[in-house]
Amino acid sequence: AQSVTQLDSHVSVSEGTPVLLRCNYSSSYSPSLFWYVQHPNKGLQLLLKYTSAATLVKGINGFEAEFKKSETSFHLTKPSAHMSDAAEYFCVVSYNTDKLIFGTGTRLQVFP
Amino acid sequence: DTAVSQTPKYLVTQMGNDKSIKCEQNLGHDTMYWYKQDSKKFLKIMFSYNNKELIINETVPNRFSPKSPDKAHLNLHINSLELGDSAVYFCASSHRTNTGELFFGEGSRLTVL
Numbered sequence: 324a325q326s327v328t329q330l331d332s333h334v335s336v337s338e339g340t341p342v343l344l345r346c347n348y349s350s351s352y353s354p355s356l357f358w359y360v361q362h363p364n365k366g367l368q369l370l371l372k373y374t375s376a377a378t379l380v381k382g383i384n385g386f387e388a389e390f391k392k393s394e395t396s397f398h399l400t401k402p403s404a405h406m407s408d409a410a411e412y413f414c415v416v417s418y419n420t421d422k423l424i425f426g427t428g429t430r431l432q433v434f435p
Numbered sequence: 436d437t438a439v440s441q442t443p444k445y446l447v448t449q450m451g452n453d454k455s456i457k458c459e460q461n462l463g464h465d466t467m468y469w470y471k472q473d474s475k476k477f478l479k480i481m482f483s484y485n486n487k488e489l490i491i492n493e494t495v496p497n498r499f500s501p502k503s504p505d506k507a508h509l510n511l512h513i514n515s516l517e518l519g520d521s522a523v524y525f526c527a528s529s530h531r532t533n534t535g536e537l538f539f540g541e542g543s544r545l546t547v548l
Binding site: 355357361364365366367368369372374411413415417422423425427428 | 439475476477478479480491525527533535536537538539540541542
């Protein structure tokens, strides 16, 4: 079955330190992969996407993610966390259909 | 200007009632969606319309009926509400199908008592 797994339900970092949010996907076909962010009481916003071009994808707000086929991973990183990064982050996979399969989310807390 | 707008933002109602949630997008997109987010933040697609035509209809009870009067609007009507229908319902749109690039509304929180 096609699926995506977010390995951490909560991640806490201090402001100014690096962020790593982990995501693994099932490898039946070549997927398209996305990261979405949801701030409290808001809709989801696309951060970045991978669709079989460059494996290192840069997104908005300084986030980037690397597609690693050998590890079936698509981890999200940011060199330096900001207070405004505190939100819920969703890793999402699509296998050339209109159905997006969402991970269970990782809540990022940023402490001053 | 709000790109994808949903109304109402909050809805509290009794079991057995019928309610509707409206969605409008001003992005000129062809495809619109309804997603349900449960209390654990899990998101699942319910319906997808492309140019007013239903293209995805996930396994949802037939108490849920989407209606797309034109490609800028996708409404969700729910009959005979049950406690388990309590959730946040998100409308979204995309330029075309299969891009994965969705623009979401801010959600409609439905509470069934």
